[in-house]
Amino acid sequence: MGERREVWQGTLAMMVLRTLHVLGPQHGYGIARRIEQVSTDMLAVNHGTLYPVLTKLEQEGSIATEWGVSENNRRAKFYRLTPAGRRELERERRHWERTGAIMAKFFALKGTRS
Amino acid sequence: MRRLRRFLHRLLATIKPQDRDEFTAELETHLTLLTEENIRRGLNPDAARREAVVTLGHTTSIVESRHDERVLAWLDTVPRDVRLAVRRLGRERSLASVCILTLAVAIGASTAIFSAVSAALIRPLPYPKADDLVQVWETNPQAQRWGDWASYPDFEDWVRDQRTFEGLGLYRYGRVTMRDGEYPEMLVAVRVSPGVFQLLRVDPMLGRSFLIGEGTPGQADVAILSYHLWQRQFGSNPAVIGRPVSLDGRSHLVVGVMPPGFDFPTNLQAAAKPPDVWIPAVPDTERGSHNYRVVGRLKAGQTIAQARADMERVMRGVAERDPNHAGRGGAVAGLQQRTVNDLRPSLLVLMGAVALVLVIACANVAGLLLARGATRQREIALRRAVGASSRRLLQEGIIEGTVLALAGSLAGLAVAHAGIKVLVDLAPALPLVNDASVDTRVLTFALAMTLVTGVVFGITPAVQALHVQPNDVLKEGGTRQAGSARVSAWRTMLTIGEVALAVVLVIGAALFLRSFANARNVEAGFDPNGVAIAFLAAPPDEASDPRRTTQFFQRVIDRITQIPGIRAVATSSAVPLLSNETSPFRVEGVEVRTRQDLVFAEQPKVTAAYFRAMGIRFQSGRNFSEADVAGSEPIAIVSRGLAARYWPIGEALGKRVAITDRVWRRIVGVVEDVKNDGLEASAKPTIYIPFAQFPRQTSALVVRADRDLSEALTAIRGAVHDVAPTQPVFGAQTMNEALGQSLALRRFVMLLVTSFAGIAVVLGLVGVYGVLSYLTAQRRPEIAIRLALGAARSEIVWLVARRGVFLGCVGVTLGLATSLLLSRVLEGVLFGVSPVDAATYVLAPVLLLIVVVAVSSLPALRATGIPAVEALRTD
Numbered sequence: 001m002g003e004r005r006e007v008w009q010g011t012l013a014m015m016v017l018r019t020l021h022v023l024g025p026q027h028g029y030g031i032a033r034r035i036e037q038v039s040t041d042m043l044a045v046n047h048g049t050l051y052p053v054l055t056k057l058e059q060e061g062s063i064a065t066e067w068g069v070s071e072n073n074r075r076a077k078f079y080r081l082t083p084a085g086r087r088e089l090e091r092e093r094r095h096w097e098r099t100g101a102i103m104a105k106f107f108a109l110k111g112t113r114s
Numbered sequence: 115m116r117r118l119r120r121f122l123h124r125l126l127a128t129i130k131p132q133d134r135d136e137f138t139a140e141l142e143t144h145l146t147l148l149t150e151e152n153i154r155r156g157l158n159p160d161a162a163r164r165e166a167v168v169t170l171g172h173t174t175s176i177v178e179s180r181h182d183e184r185v186l187a188w189l190d191t192v193p194r195d196v197r198l199a200v201r202r203l204g205r206e207r208s209l210a211s212v213c214i215l216t217l218a219v220a221i222g223a224s225t226a227i228f229s230a231v232s233a234a235l236i237r238p239l240p241y242p243k244a245d246d247l248v249q250v251w252e253t254n255p256q257a258q259r260w261g262d263w264a265s266y267p268d269f270e271d272w273v274r275d276q277r278t279f280e281g282l283g284l285y286r287y288g289r290v291t292m293r294d295g296e297y298p299e300m301l302v303a304v305r306v307s308p309g310v311f312q313l314l315r316v317d318p319m320l321g322r323s324f325l326i327g328e329g330t331p332g333q334a335d336v337a338i339l340s341y342h343l344w345q346r347q348f349g350s351n352p353a354v355i356g357r358p359v360s361l362d363g364r365s366h367l368v369v370g371v372m373p374p375g376f377d378f379p380t381n382l383q384a385a386a387k388p389p390d391v392w393i394p395a396v397p398d399t400e401r402g403s404h405n406y407r408v409v410g411r412l413k414a415g416q417t418i419a420q421a422r423a424d425m426e427r428v429m430r431g432v433a434e435r436d437p438n439h440a441g442r443g444g445a446v447a448g449l450q451q452r453t454v455n456d457l458r459p460s461l462l463v464l465m466g467a468v469a470l471v472l473v474i475a476c477a478n479v480a481g482l483l484l485a486r487g488a489t490r491q492r493e494i495a496l497r498r499a500v501g502a503s504s505r506r507l508l509q510e511g512i513i514e515g516t517v518l519a520l521a522g523s524l525a526g527l528a529v530a531h532a533g534i535k536v537l538v539d540l541a542p543a544l545p546l547v548n549d550a551s552v553d554t555r556v557l558t559f560a561l562a563m564t565l566v567t568g569v570v571f572g573i574t575p576a577v578q579a580l581h582v583q584p585n586d587v588l589k590e591g592g593t594r595q596a597g598s599a600r601v602s603a604w605r606t607m608l609t610i611g612e613v614a615l616a617v618v619l620v621i622g623a624a625l626f627l628r629s630f631a632n633a634r635n636v637e638a639g640f641d642p643n644g645v646a647i648a649f650l651a652a653p654p655d656e657a658s659d660p661r662r663t664t665q666f667f668q669r670v671i672d673r674i675t676q677i678p679g680i681r682a683v684a685t686s687s688a689v690p691l692l693s694n695e696t697s698p699f700r701v702e703g704v705e706v707r708t709r710q711d712l713v714f715a716e717q718p719k720v721t722a723a724y725f726r727a728m729g730i731r732f733q734s735g736r737n738f739s740e741a742d743v744a745g746s747e748p749i750a751i752v753s754r755g756l757a758a759r760y761w762p763i764g765e766a767l768g769k770r771v772a773i774t775d776r777v778w779r780r781i782v783g784v785v786e787d788v789k790n791d792g793l794e795a796s797a798k799p800t801i802y803i804p805f806a807q808f809p810r811q812t813s814a815l816v817v818r819a820d821r822d823l824s825e826a827l828t829a830i831r832g833a834v835h836d837v838a839p840t841q842p843v844f845g846a847q848t849m850n851e852a853l854g855q856s857l858a859l860r861r862f863v864m865l866l867v868t869s870f871a872g873i874a875v876v877l878g879l880v881g882v883y884g885v886l887s888y889l890t891a892q893r894r895p896e897i898a899i900r901l902a903l904g905a906a907r908s909e910i911v912w913l914v915a916r917r918g919v920f921l922g923c924v925g926v927t928l929g930l931a932t933s934l935l936l937s938r939v940l941e942g943v944l945f946g947v948s949p950v951d952a953a954t955y956v957l958a959p960v961l962l963l964i965v966v967v968a969v970s971s972l973p974a975l976r977a978t979g980i981p982a983v984e985a986l987r988t989d
Contacts, residue, residue, distance in 0.1 A: 028140065029147040047144065048171030051137075052183040059123040059184070060116040072150065076143045088116070 012053050014096070015039075017062060017081060017089040025080035027070060028054065054079060062088050121186075128185040134177060141173055188509055199514040203521075209486055210518070212880065213479045217522025219873055220475030221560040222529020224468040226537060227866070229530070239450050240375055242315040243411075247449040248418060250282065250408040250425060252442045263404035266397055268432060268439075269307070272408070275428045278421040279410040283310035284395055285379055286406045289812075290361040291651070291842055292391075294347060300844035301343070301390040303361070304379065308394060311338075313411050314378060321355040321370030329394025337366040338392040341374040359391075363654060366393070379407070401436055409449060422446040459943050460863045463622075466939065467870045470619055472560065474612045474874050476567040478881045479522075481605045483515070483571035485888045488601045508573055515572025519564040526560065602889055609881045610925040613966060616871070616878035617929025617959055618936065623864075623871035624954045625944055630864040632946030633857055639788035639797060640690065641729025642849035644681075646823045647689050648830055649845040651812040653838060661744060663809040666838070670815065671721065673833045679821035684724035687810040688716060690790045691852045692845065695719075699801060701760050702770040702778060715756060715799040716790050717773045719808045725785060727816045735767050735783030742804045749804065751783040756799035773801055775808065792856045794945050814845075823848045860945070875962065879969045882921060886973040890914050911974040918970020925966070926959045 012035075019034045020026060026034070031054075032047040057063045062085030070076040081089070145166050152162035170176070203210040241247060250272070252264055264272070269284045276282065284307040292299045311323035318338060328336050337359060339348070348354045358365040377388040395406070412421055425444025433439045451458075494507060651657070656666040667685045674683045688695040698712045706712060722738040724730075733754050742749055750771055757766035770778045779801075787797035805813075815834075819826040827846050834843050890897070897910055937949035947954070 027143070027147075029144045032144075046171040047148070047169055048141075048173075048176035048179075051141075051176055051180045055180050055183045056120070059120040059127075061119050062116075070143070070147065072147075074143055074146060075139075076147075077140045084116075 012049070013057055013062075014089070014092045016050070016053060016057060016079075017085055017092070020063065020079060020081040021086065021089055025066070025068075025078045027068075027076040027078050029076075031079065057085070060088075061085070124184065124186045125189070128189045132181075134181075137177060137180065138173070141170070141176065145170055188505070191506075191509070192513065195510055195513040196517060198510065199517040202514065203518065206486065209482055210521075213482055213518055214522045214525055216475045216478050216877060216880070217519070217564050218525030218529050220472045220877075221523055221526025221557075221564065222533050223870065223873065224472045224560055225526065225530035225557050226533030227464055227468045229534060239380055241378075244450060245448070246280075246412045246414075247314070248410050248412060248421065248446050249449050250279075250410050250421075250444065250446050252404070252429065252439075253445050264406050264408050265401050265404050266395070266406060267399055267401045268404075269406060269408060270397075271432050271435075272425070272428055275431055276424060278413055278416045278424045280413045281309055281313045282408055282410045283307050283313045284406045284408050285310060286395065287379075287389075289651075289844065290391070290393070291363070291840075292347075293360040293363070293840070298840055298842040300842045301361070302387050303391050303393055304389045305393050305395040310378070310392075310409070311372075313409065316373070316376055316378075318370035319373040320352060321368070323370055324392075324394050329396050331396070335361075335364055335366040336369045336394065337361060338370040338372060339368055340372055340388065340390050340392075341376065342388070343390045344371045361391070361393070379409070401438070410446075418446050418448060460859055463939065463943055464863060464866055466936075467619060467622065467867050470615050471870050471874055471877075472563065474615050474877045474881075476563060477608045477612050478877050478884075479518075479564075479567055480571045481608045481881055482884060483518075483568070484574060484601050484604055484608075485884065487571070487574045508577070511573030511577075512569050515568035515570070516565060517568075518572065519561070519568030522564055522568075523557075523561045527557065530557070602885070602892070605885045605888065606921065609878075609885045609921055610928065612874075612878040612881045613922060613925025613962070614928035614932060616874040617926050617962055618933050619867070619871040619874040620958045620962055621929075621933045621954055622940070623868040624958050625940060625947055625949065625951065626860075626864040626867045628947045628951075628954070629943075629945040630857070630860050633793050633860055636789065636793040638690070638793060638853070639730060639786050640849075642853055644818050644820065644823070645728060645849040646817045646819060646827050646830070647692060647845070647847060647849060647852070648815045648817075648827060648834075648843045649693075649812065650815055650834060650838075650843055651841060653840055657811040660809050663811060664744070664806045667721070667805065667809070667813065670834055670837050671723075673837050674815065674817065674830055677826070677829045677833060679819050679826065680817060681820055682723050682727040682818040684721045684727045684816045685805055685813045686718045686720040686724050686816055687805075687813045688718040688790075689814045689816065690728075690788050691792055691849075691856055692847075693814065694790060696798070697774045699774075700772045700776075702772070704760065713799070715773075715801050717801050717803065719803045719805045719810055719813070721805045724802070724816060727818045728788075729818070730788060731786045733784045733786060734764065735781070737783060738802075738804045743806045746807075748777045748779040748807060749782045750779040751785055751802040752781055753787050753797065753800040754784055755787045755797055756801065757781075757784045759799065771801060773803065779803070793853070794856075794860075815843075863943075875965070878925075879965065882918060882966055883969050883972060885921070886914060886918050886970050887976075889917060890973040890976070911971055914974035915967065915971045919967055921970070922963045922966035926963050929962075930955065930959055 015035050015038075016031055019031050019038075023030070023034060028047070028050060032050050054063070058065060058079075062082060063079045064082050066078050066080070068076060068078045145163075148166035148169055149159070149162045152165045153159060157165060167173075239247065250264075252268065264284070266284070269282065273282050286305045288303050288305055290301050290303040292301050306324070308324040308326050308328055311317065317323065319341070321338070323338065324336065327333060339354070339359075344350060344354060347359075348357070354368050354371065357368050359368055360366070372392070378392075379389075410421075412418070422445060425446055429439070429442055429444040433442060497507065498504070650667075650670065652663045652666045656662040671683045671685060674680060687693075695717050696714050697717055699715045699717065700706060718724075720738075722740075722742075725732065725737060735751070738749070738751070750773075752766060752771065757763075760766070761769060766781050766784055769781050771781065772778050785802070788800060789795065790798050790800065815830065817826065817830060831843050831846070834841065893914075897913075900910060900913075933955070934950065940949040
């Protein structure tokens with residue numbers, strides 16, 4: 001069970017990085033909402049699970065933080081992608097594409113799915 | 115790279131204060147945004163808020179899980195674990211205090227001893243590259259004592275012929291009188307060849323060292339001061355160079371001052387005083403006067419063995435030039451080794467004893483922790499059952515063990531400090547502890563050992579619990595079974611080991627006690643009680659003429675006799691234990707063909723009252739009288755041992771002997787043997803000569819008094835000052851002090867080993883008691899049942915004590931065997947008792963066994979006091 005948590009954390013981390021890459025600097029709420037949107041509500045995450053991931057990414061140097069003001073004039077902590085984070089994102093994208101392609105080939109081999 | 119960065123950030127986050135407030139604010143913002151969104155979607159404010167909370171999740175748990183990501187979990191819990199450990203240990207006060215006390219005593223004692231010992235044994239001589247420094251001497255198969263010395267012409271030959279030394283230096287202890295104030299003062303002076311300081315590679319702090327040629331007659335007299343003399347006498351005045359100082363009546367120019375701590379030649383003999391001043395040695399041509407010691411520095415790459423071989427070659431050359439040196443060889447040994455030689459065996463024994471105590475202490479603590487571990491199985495199983503990670507449990511165990519070890523070590527440090535002070539008090543005559551401070555190496559070693567013990571045995575319960583199914587332990591009565599058999603096996607083994615080691619120490623202590631008692635009881639041959647000694651030199655004018663020397667000392671004796679309370683006063687050129695005059699002698703009618711036939715005797719020149727003052731008894735014949743003066747018949751008194759060696763009893767009187775002046779002397783009296791070299795050496799053959807027939811410039815005043823001896827010595831100093839104001843009195847002490855000092859080392863070792871044995875026995879008994887209590891507790895239900903079925907109390911006591919007897923017997927046997935194996939170590943350190951002395955080997959273990967059995971019956975007696983019903987309850 002711990003293992004799956006780590007894999008889940010890993011995918012969540014990648015989603016965060018991608019989100020920040022696309023949207024630019026965002027606060028926690030923004031990131032969570034965006035992830036929900038993109039995954040077309042397949043993931044109705046507990047928004048709270050985001051924060052440990054954000055901490056980890058920040059400590060690894062992939063994202064940086066800064067207090068700012070949100071759309072409706074609320075004081076919020078904004079996260080943004082760092083150059084190192086960009087590189088990490090690229091690495092992860094290539095890894096997932098490769099994995100996906102390999103797995104697709106294998107599943108194609110098995111013949112028609114019933 | 116990312117991981118390293120993360121680790122460092124996590125480390126920082128653990129140490130820095132938390133930022134929970136900031137994060138809570140961030141969550142609050144998130145909640146607010148969610149709430150606003152919900153309101154936009156149409157919910158009322160309260161519902162919107164509730165929805166928001168559901169979406170976000172429980173705030174507290176978010177904060178917690180973020181915290182776990184943010185910090186290094188294990189490091190973060192350390193302060194809490196430490197607090198927990200301290201609280202837990204506080205609840206188990208008796209266990210904790212026994213452990214800490216045990217560790218404190220063991221660590222404290224071992225650190226104190228090691229610190230004192232390393233000061234003498236391991237700390238190198240204070241010269242650069244001291245390993246290359248050696249002592250060089252001639253060997254003489256005839257006399258051991260003469261093995262150290264060389265003569266000046268020999269030294270010059272060595273310097274010329276040798277090939278393995280970078281340089282050789284020569285030195286000799288002496289005394290000079292310094293005249294600078296009202297009372298003249300006697301200084302310790304060392305005469306050295308000019309190159310000695312360069313050889314040692316120590317430069318004077320001020321001024322210069324001696325030049326070649328200084329010291330030869332015709333040159334100006336020069337001197338180099340020691341640091342403490344410069345401080346004391348010259349007020350640390352830097353302008354001292356070039357100032358004159360009066361030594362032995364001659365003006366010496368001060369040319370240099372040595373740095374503090376320089377005390378060549380470093381002398382660790384009891385009560386030796388460091389040198390005050392260095393003077394150039396005066397070359398002489400007396401090949402037969404072996405008055406000097408020689409030190410050398412090996413050339414790079416040369417070994418001591420090579421140097422020794424080379425010196426043998428050189429000595430053969432000397433023997434060719436001077437037939438008197440036939441048969442002499444050369445010897446070389448490391449200077450460090452020679453300096454501590456006498457002390458080394460005893461100190462090594464002490465270190466061994468201390469190590470044993472440390473081992474016993476750790477075994478005790480291990481046993482206690484093991485026992486406690488068994489009782490905690492249940493708690494640990496419970497925690498595992500509700501999901502505590504093994505990692506956490508292990509970490510708690512490690513921290514507990516560490517806290518215990520640290521507490522013990524801190525206490526041990528305090529004990530060590532106190533211990534060193536005690537050591538200094540115990541052995542004032544042994545300079546080795548004067549500046550001993552707590553040795554960090556030893557402390558580290560002891561700390562490491564206790565840490566390992568604490569940690570290893572502290573996590574045992576956790577480790578054991580990992581292998582055991584929680585179910586087994588949580589069952590009713592489960593605590594008793596879980597691992598307890600293995601634990602008691604371990605503890606039994608540990609206790610047997612402790613008892614064995616305690617036996618070894620007890621036997622050792624007994625042997626040392628007997629040695630000390632033997633040494634003290636040795637018949638000295640004289641009566642030291644009420645006897646005081648002081649040394650005095652006749653002034654140069656008087657010393658130049660033998661008759662005037664005799665008269666001078668007679669004047670002094672007469673003046674001292676006037677002091678009230680003085681029963682006898684005499685002069686002697688040598689005093690047992692304090693000075694000696696050993697030379698060859700000849701017996702009329704006994705041929706001396708070769709150098710090997712030479713015999714040596716102590717040859718003091720004494721006034722007639724000497725025998726009465728020292729309390730030496732006459733066996734036959736008569737004492738010296740007023741008639742035995744310079745011009746009358748040369749006579750002598752010999753010791754009983756010498757007489758017995760050459761003539762049947764009673765026939766020595768009238769025979770003739772000759773000493774260094776080669777004058778035949780008639781024996782007029784025979785006296786009892788005297789232990790001149792100390793209580794533990796055998797009595798040397800002695801030939802006493804009337805002082806008037808062979809006066810010596812420097813002699814001892816031997817005084818027997820009825821009054822307090824320190825008062826008497828003060829009066830004597832005053833009396834001498836009346837007669838000879840220019841002559842200082844030096845080396846003043848009582849004979850009992852001298853005897854005490856000769857026994858100082860033995861007494862020191864004896865006291866320490868006995869203390870260690872005592873500690874070891876106490877620790878061992880604590881261990882035995884602990885194990886048996888534990889076992890008894892295990893068997894409570896069984897005992898209760900037996901009692902209920904009518905067993906007699908004595909039967910129960912025996913049931914439990916039986917185990918103790920078993921422990922004791924096995925331990926004692928093991929200890930005896932170990933002692934026998936180690937007995938070789940004690941050879942040469944004991945006196946008057948063999949290292950495998952039967953009586954000691956039988957008595958000591960038997961005594962220990964009795965004590966062990968007595969202690970083992972205690973838990974048994976307690977056990978029989980339990981009411982049956984109580985014991986039968988499952989927990």
